[in-house]
Amino acid sequence: xxxxxxxxxxxxxxxxARSLLRALDDFAPDAILIEGPADADAMVSHVAxxxxxxxLLAWVTGEPSRAAFWPFATFSPEWQALxxxxxxFRPASFIDLPSSLGLARSREERTVESDPLGLLxxxxxxxxxxxxxxxxxxxxxxxVFDVIAEAMxxxxxxxxxxxxxxxxxEAHMRKTLxxxxxxxxxxxxxxxxxxxxxxxxxVKVADDNALLKQLPxxxxxxxxxxxxxxxxxxxxxxxxxxxxxxxxxxxxxxxxRPVERWLTHVGAVLREHDLLTSSAHVIEGVRLADALAVLRxxxxxxxxxxxxxxxxxLCEGSDLALDLVTREAIVGELLGEVPDDVPRTPFxxxxxxxxxxxxxxxxxxxKELNLDLRKENGLARSCFLRRxxxxxxxxxxxxxxxxxxxxxxxxxxxxxxxxxxAVVDASRWGxxxxxxxxARLLDDVGDLAGVTRGVNGALAADxxxxxxxxxxxxxxxxxxxxxxxxxxxxxxxxVQAYRYGDVRGTDTGRLGDVVAALLxxxxxxxxxxxxxxxxEAAGRYRRLIDKAxxxxxxxxxxxxxxxxxxxLAAADRHDLPGLLAGRLVRLLFDGGDLxxxxxxxxxxxxxxxxxxxxxxxxxxxxVLSGSSLLLLHSPALLKVFDTWVxxxxxxxxxxxxxxxxxxxxxxxxxxxxxxxxxxxxxxxxCPVAEEELDLTEFAAVLATVDEILESAR
Numbered sequence: 001x002x003x004x005x006x007x008x009x010x011x012x013x014x015x016x017a018r019s020l021l022r023a024l025d026d027f028a029p030d031a032i033l034i035e036g037p038a039d040a041d042a043m044v045s046h047v048a049x050x051x052x053x054x055x056l057l058a059w060v061t062g063e064p065s066r067a068a069f070w071p072f073a074t075f076s077p078e079w080q081a082l083x084x085x086x087x088x089f090r091p092a093s094f095i096d097l098p099s100s101l102g103l104a105r106s107r108e109e110r111t112v113e114s115d116p117l118g119l120l121x122x123x124x125x126x127x128x129x130x131x132x133x134x135x136x137x138x139x140x141x142x143x144v145f146d147v148i149a150e151a152m153x154x155x156x157x158x159x160x161x162x163x164x165x166x167x168x169x170e171a172h173m174r175k176t177l178x179x180x181x182x183x184x185x186x187x188x189x190x191x192x193x194x195x196x197x198x199x200x201x202x203v204k205v206a207d208d209n210a211l212l213k214q215l216p217x218x219x220x221x222x223x224x225x226x227x228x229x230x231x232x233x234x235x236x237x238x239x240x241x242x243x244x245x246x247x248x249x250x251x252x253x254x255x256x257r258p259v260e261r262w263l264t265h266v267g268a269v270l271r272e273h274d275l276l277t278s279s280a281h282v283i284e285g286v287r288l289a290d291a292l293a294v295l296r297x298x299x300x301x302x303x304x305x306x307x308x309x310x311x312x313x314l315c316e317g318s319d320l321a322l323d324l325v326t327r328e329a330i331v332g333e334l335l336g337e338v339p340d341d342v343p344r345t346p347f348x349x350x351x352x353x354x355x356x357x358x359x360x361x362x363x364x365x366x367k368e369l370n371l372d373l374r375k376e377n378g379l380a381r382s383c384f385l386r387r388x389x390x391x392x393x394x395x396x397x398x399x400x401x402x403x404x405x406x407x408x409x410x411x412x413x414x415x416x417x418x419x420x421x422a423v424v425d426a427s428r429w430g431x432x433x434x435x436x437x438x439a440r441l442l443d444d445v446g447d448l449a450g451v452t453r454g455v456n457g458a459l460a461a462d463x464x465x466x467x468x469x470x471x472x473x474x475x476x477x478x479x480x481x482x483x484x485x486x487x488x489x490x491x492x493x494x495v496q497a498y499r500y501g502d503v504r505g506t507d508t509g510r511l512g513d514v515v516a517a518l519l520x521x522x523x524x525x526x527x528x529x530x531x532x533x534x535x536e537a538a539g540r541y542r543r544l545i546d547k548a549x550x551x552x553x554x555x556x557x558x559x560x561x562x563x564x565x566x567x568l569a570a571a572d573r574h575d576l577p578g579l580l581a582g583r584l585v586r587l588l589f590d591g592g593d594l595x596x597x598x599x600x601x602x603x604x605x606x607x608x609x610x611x612x613x614x615x616x617x618x619x620x621x622x623v624l625s626g627s628s629l630l631l632l633h634s635p636a637l638l639k640v641f642d643t644w645v646x647x648x649x650x651x652x653x654x655x656x657x658x659x660x661x662x663x664x665x666x667x668x669x670x671x672x673x674x675x676x677x678x679x680x681x682x683x684x685x686c687p688v689a690e691e692e693l694d695l696t697e698f699a700a701v702l703a704t705v706d707e708i709l710e711s712a713r
Contacts, residue, residue, distance in 0.1 A: 582622025
């Protein structure tokens with residue numbers, strides 16, 4: 001008859017892990033059964049090459065978004081059980097519901113069991129279940145597994161019915177345990193403490209089989225992926241998370257004098273950030289933590305005591321310094337490692353090899369990367385990160401570029417463990433990053449603007465395989481498009497791709513001809529399209545025109561002349577909304593196609609009494625938005641505006657004020673100050689110099705201010 005010992009543990013508990021290791025050494029089992037997906041047994045053979053924190057990842061074949069993780073840290077008892085089995089050449093297997101059954105149901109169907117520790121903690125006089133468990137198990141070097149089993153049995157006898165998810169999981173655990181009994185004499189079972197009573201209960205085989213028979217099943221795949229301490233934290237949303245992975249890692253690695261070692265580590269963290277911390281700080285911090293533990297009746301200082309001592313002594317009361325310690329020490333950002341021999345998709349393998357060749361490391365802390373696209377490695381890194389973004393793998397986020405070209409780029413790199421799902425999902429597009437990105441880009445094109453974005457993306461990410469089809473689609477979409485707004489929307493991306501394609505060393509192909517044709521079609525319908533627009537549509541066109549104007553400025557003289565002629569033709573229409581009429585005049589003035597006298601004439605007509613105040617204000621907004629050049633260097637225009645404003649009734653002034661304020665709001669502060677000076681001197685009056693002010697007039701006010709300041713001291 002097999003001898004079975006069941007060790008109820010807390011997931012990610014360092015004390016549980018240490019106690020479990022001693023128990024396994026004493027018992028020396030022939031086999032170990034561990035809570036985890038039963039179809040992951042093939043992954044156990046890779047444990048020796050892993051560096052935790054890592055996680056088992058399971059996903060539904062063909063639907064990578066339906067996935068689940070089972071994380072393990074060095075201080076996780078389950079991980080230590082796997083490591084013990086590997087080191088002692090004993091078979092280890094998982095006994096929980098296989099992922100093929102667990103992922104077959106929706107998230108709503110897979111309910112989560114409630115935490116039973118609250119009942120036990122309350123009975124012991126604790127208001128914090130986690131602190132109760134730490135005092136009972138994590139901070140004691142004692143074998144308390146029998147006591148845990150008895151406590152959990154009492155909880156389950158008085159805790160009412162369990163949810164369906166728990167019953168299904170425990171039925172499968174018992175089924176796996178029965179099978180193991182037929183093959184081994186000494187079996188160790190490592191599972192969450194709550195499940196211990198269920199595994200020792202006498203339940204008929206037929207009842208468990210009947211319960212499991214009802215479950216649907218899907219085909220899944222599994223692998224190991226890197227995980228991080230940040231994602232083990234309960235604050236990350238992980239259901240079995242702990243508050244302080246860094247602290248628990250320390251407790252497991254340093255069972256002797258943990259408080260002294262921890263505060264020494266905290267002092268080092270603070271010094272790395274130029275916050276002075278001496279050995280005296282550490283000594284006094286240890287004394288305070290010990291004193292707090294004694295006052296609270298704890299066997300040793302826990303994280304709350306250590307935190308309070310850190311704040312009071314090492315951080316000298318600074319919450320900001322404590323927040324730094326919490327991020328870097330208590331939570332920590334350790335990212336695990338998975339060797340190349342772990343099963344992975346061809347896409348994942350190509351991503352890993354390419355990242356290694358480009359010297360890009362997956363790290364759990366944000367890092368800034370500056371790239372020079374004139375250098376081969378800088379350009380290759382930029383293209384690689386852009387390909388990943390096309391595939392939804394946001395390892396890198398663009399943080400800006402310097403200069404008018406694209407020779408310099410800044411990226412922020414941060415590898416989140418959840419990106420592993422995006423990596424799996426991207427593998428359906430191709431076996432390499434380049435091939436997958438090209439396929440994904442072609443699948444995502446839609447209207448003309450979408451195709452132009454695709455062309456721009458293909459050039460920026462150096463995806464020549466996608467360019468022929470994108471250009472073919474571009475010709476078709478551009479030829480069929482008659483909506484001027486859509487043509488204008490597509491123009492900036494296309495011009496950007498054409499203008500700067502040679503900077504990145506890519507072939508722009510037929511883009512020049514396509515740009516010219518697209519601009520010609522947009523200009524042909526431009527004047528008519530602007531007539532009689534509603535205010536909301538006028539605002540949209542105003543934004544499109546500004547972007548298109550900037551884009552055309554990057555093209556040759558012939559294209560620029562065509563655009564200027566189009567603006568002139570549209571500006572002469574009498575049915576333009578005020579916002580667009582004013583904007584066209586401003587663009588033509590900035591481009592040198594209208595003299596200031598003509599602008600003054602058009603402005604005077606627009607602000608005359610024949611137009612409603614709202615339309616006048618919209619015209620003014622179109623002219624004024626952008627910069628102060630027009631008003632500051634043309635006193636005559638400024639006088640026109642001043643006359644208009646002074647002639648408004650109180651009611652009309654209140655109506656137009658938000659519009660005018662919005663126009664001036666885009667100016668820089670020095671520009672607004674300069675305009676104020678011009679307005680103050682419009683009538684030839686000279687503003688009073690500061691030294692000419694008679695301060696005696698303000699004596700009463702100054703006396704009151706003095707009294708207020710005196711009382712505040």
